[in-house]
Amino acid sequence: MDNNRRKFLRRLALGSGVLATGLPSFAKVIGTTDEQMDRSSDYENNGQHFNMCGYAAPKIDTVRVGVIGLGQRGSEAVGRLSYIDGLEIVALCDKYPDRVTASQKTLEKMGRPKAREYSGDEGWKALCESKDIDLVYTPTPWHLHTPIAVYAMKNGKHAATEVPASKTIDECWELVETSEKTRKHCMMLENCCYDFFEQLTLNMARQGLFGEIIHAEGAYIHDLTKDWLFNKNAYADMWRLKENMGHNGNLYPTHGLGPVAQCMNINRGDKFDHLVSMSTNDFTMNTMVKELAAKDNFFTEYVDRPYRGNMNTTLIRSNKGKTIMVQHDVSTIRPYSRIHLVSGSKGAAQKWPGPERIAFGHSWVKKEELEGLYKKYSPPIVNHIGAIAKDVGGHGGMDFIMDWRLIDCLRNGLPLDQDVYDAAAWSCLMPLSQRSVSKKSTTVDIPDFTRGGWQTNKPVDLTLDGGASTKVRSIKPDLKMK
Numbered sequence: 001m002d003n004n005r006r007k008f009l010r011r012l013a014l015g016s017g018v019l020a021t022g023l024p025s026f027a028k029v030i031g032t033t034d035e036q037m038d039r040s041s042d043y044e045n046n047g048q049h050f051n052m053c054g055y056a057a058p059k060i061d062t063v064r065v066g067v068i069g070l071g072q073r074g075s076e077a078v079g080r081l082s083y084i085d086g087l088e089i090v091a092l093c094d095k096y097p098d099r100v101t102a103s104q105k106t107l108e109k110m111g112r113p114k115a116r117e118y119s120g121d122e123g124w125k126a127l128c129e130s131k132d133i134d135l136v137y138t139p140t141p142w143h144l145h146t147p148i149a150v151y152a153m154k155n156g157k158h159a160a161t162e163v164p165a166s167k168t169i170d171e172c173w174e175l176v177e178t179s180e181k182t183r184k185h186c187m188m189l190e191n192c193c194y195d196f197f198e199q200l201t202l203n204m205a206r207q208g209l210f211g212e213i214i215h216a217e218g219a220y221i222h223d224l225t226k227d228w229l230f231n232k233n234a235y236a237d238m239w240r241l242k243e244n245m246g247h248n249g250n251l252y253p254t255h256g257l258g259p260v261a262q263c264m265n266i267n268r269g270d271k272f273d274h275l276v277s278m279s280t281n282d283f284t285m286n287t288m289v290k291e292l293a294a295k296d297n298f299f300t301e302y303v304d305r306p307y308r309g310n311m312n313t314t315l316i317r318s319n320k321g322k323t324i325m326v327q328h329d330v331s332t333i334r335p336y337s338r339i340h341l342v343s344g345s346k347g348a349a350q351k352w353p354g355p356e357r358i359a360f361g362h363s364w365v366k367k368e369e370l371e372g373l374y375k376k377y378s379p380p381i382v383n384h385i386g387a388i389a390k391d392v393g394g395h396g397g398m399d400f401i402m403d404w405r406l407i408d409c410l411r412n413g414l415p416l417d418q419d420v421y422d423a424a425a426w427s428c429l430m431p432l433s434q435r436s437v438s439k440k441s442t443t444v445d446i447p448d449f450t451r452g453g454w455q456t457n458k459p460v461d462l463t464l465d466g467g468a469s470t471k472v473r474s475i476k477p478d479l480k481m482k
Contacts, residue, residue, distance in 0.1 A: 032431040032444075036169045040447045043173045049180040052419050053267065053450065053457040057158070057185060059413035066091035066133045066157075068124045068148055069140030070099040071236060073162060077139055078103045079479050080400050082110035083392055085471040086411050093118035093127045095236070109479060128152045135160060135410065139189070141239040146171040153184040160187045160406060163254045165423035168431050169447065172424035176449050179420035187406060187416050188423035190258040191394075192338060194401040196374075196382060197356040198259040201342050201349040203379040203462055205263040209360075211346030213264050218256020219327035219339035219352070225288055229330070232298060241302065248279050248308045249433030250328040254426040256338050257326050258418070263342050264322060267421045268457040272446040275316045275429065277436035279309030284331045307331075314433045316446070319454075326429060379462045381405060388472050393481030400481070408470040417460050424449040 065087060067078055074094070081089060089107060092100045097119040104114055118127045124144070128136055128151045136152035138145060138161040146166045149159035159179075165188040166172045179186040192198060205213060228234045229241045243251060264270060285307040293299040310332045316324040327339065337353040347360040357364040358373060365373070378386070385404050389397035409416050428446060436444045450457065 032169045032435040036431075037445075040169050040173060043177070044448055044451055046451075048451045048453060049177070050183060051450075051453050051457070052179050052183070052185070053421060053453055054415045055183065055185075055419070056413045056415050057183070057410070060134050060410050061086065063087045063407050063410050064090045064132055064134045065137055066093065066127045066130065066135070067103070067137045067139075068093040068118075068127060069138055069144070069162075070094040070103045071139070073139035075099065075103055075106065076394065076399070076481050077137060077403070078106050079110075080392060080394050080403050080481060081137070081407075082107060082112050082479075083400070083473045083475070084404055084407050085473060086469075087407050088113070089115050090132055091116045091118060091127050091130060093123045095119065095121060095123070106479070109476065110473070124148055125151060128155045128157060133157055135406075137189075138162060141236070142167055142243060143239075146175060149186055150174055150178045153178045153182045153186060156182070156184070158185040158187075158410065160185075160189055161423070162189050164188070164252065164427035164430050165254075166427045166430075169428060172428050172447070172449065176420050176424050185410075185416055186420040186423055187418050188254065188258075188426065189402060190254050190418060190422075190426065191399045191402045192255045192340075193258045193262060193418065194381075194405070195259070195396070195398040196378070196386065197349075197351050198340055198398075199379050199382050200356075200374060200377055201340070201358075202259065202263050202460075204349065204358075204373070204377045205342060205344070206459065206462060207377065209347055209377070210342060210344030210349065213322060213342060213344045215323050215325075215341075215343045216260035216264060217325045217327075217339050217341035218253075218258075218260045219329075219337055220252045220255045221327060221329045221332075221334065221337040221339070221353075223333050223336075224330040225285065229285075230288060230292060230299070238302075244285065244308050244330070245302075245305045247430075247434055248306075248312075249277055249431075249435075249437045250312045250314050250326060250429050251308065252328055252330070253314070253326050253429035253433070256340070257324070257426050257429065258422070259340055260324060260342060261422070261426060262460055264318065264324070265459050266318065267419075267425055267450050267454045268459045269454065270318045270320045270322065271448055271450065271454040272425055273317050273319045274443050274445050275314055275432060275436060276441050276443050277312060277314040277433035278441045279312040279437045281309050282307040282331070283310055285310075309437075312433060312437070314429060314436070316429075380464045380468075381462070384464060384468055385472070388475075391475045391480070392472075395482075404470060404472070408467045411470055412467040414467050415461065421449045421453070 311329040389400040
């Protein structure tokens with residue numbers, strides 16, 4: 001069969017082209033084009049260059065870090081990282097020089113040496129090209145995550161990037177290809193995997209207490225409208241608001257998805273197979289911006305733009321026939337929720353919007369029994385660094401656990417808990433959900449970024465064997481994170 005014929009038949013199977021009729025009015029941007037899906041298929045068929053799952057890079061006694069992006073998340077990261085011994089922040093970069101100056105003051109308060117400074121639109125390139133950096137840590141706007149991570153790896157650095165790691169399927173594959181070819185780690189900084197209840201349920205799932213995991217749910221439901229999306233001082237150049245225009249799907253899937261994917265051993269014994277996605281219309285954002293524009297001309301340009309629907313619901317089926325529901329809503333007034341739900345043949349665990357709960361029957365266990373489960377099944381990383389992490393802070397401590405673990409793995413030459421395949425698989429819901437939504441919830445195949453490696457890759461190691469040698473500096477009360 002010739003290549004053109006093969007691609008034509010594949011597009012029919014994907015529900016693309018002329019078969020997609022009666023598209024809704026918001027279908028102006030398709031998250032993943034037919035051409036990208038074709039290229040994705042080609043990448044899968046080409047096979048791995050090198051398997052980064054379980055890869056232990058050479059030890060780095062002192063990890064030299066360059067931080068790019070010093071807004072809210074980046075400035076907080078500088079504070080957290082400064083507590084970790086065996087680490088030096090040698091470079092700071094932001095588009096705006098005053099942010100670099102502010103982070104220098106944080107280093108000074110922590111008794112750390114002054115870092116080299118970079119600024120401007122492309123200062124990050126010069127930082128990545130520097131010869132004295134081991135890890136590039138990137139809490140920037142989303143559109144820079146992949147370009148910076150790729151450039152860092154090509155210049156011999158490990159890369160750690162905020163969520164989502166990529167915005168397109170092409171970018172997902174670019175991360176995978178670059179990491180495999182350079183043998184440099186690319187970790188997405190999914191902090192929710194290190195929250196205390198998520199760590200508890202991961203270990204309990206690993207110990208078989210929930211039986212066979214059948215279904216899971218995750219979400220990011222957080223009303224960002226008033227305080228963040230439409231706040232002129234919240235995000236530089238209103239970039240977060242702009243991400244919610246012309247992109248209708250799950251734009252921020254990884255907080256809810258990452259922890260349950262680890263419980264289900266995705267990329268390590270199972271893999272995502274396909275998804276369907278559906279969004280509501282927008283019932284709040286355009287209304288809100290019209291009210292703001294009536295009082296402030298600044299918001300006029302944002303009136304009647306193609307805002308994403310309030311709620312997106314995406315359903316994933318795995319290769320082994322398990323299911324995951326992932327939801328995203330940042331524009332409806334309701335309590336915050338990440339919906340961490342793991343449901344198995346012997347029990348279930350759930351948190352958000354209510355408190356953490358575990359059941360081995362038709363009723364949730366009592367508080368005393370839950371406390372006992374925490375004592376018995378909290379994994380070694382929580383017992384080792386959890387109390388210190390709570391003292392440092394950062395979303396209750398999970399940010400610091402993540403940072404400490406990343407540095408400890410690099411210092412001891414251990415595989416990372418999250419590799420480039422996780423970054424790609426968890427992030428790809430962003431473009432693929434948009435594709436499904438734009439085609440009346442058509443089924444969309446999810447690429448196998450491990451290219452078959454999932455069948456033999458080992459689950460995430462929950463021990464601290466070979467590591468836990470990284471110390472933490474004394475906590476300064478005035479530098480505690482939120």
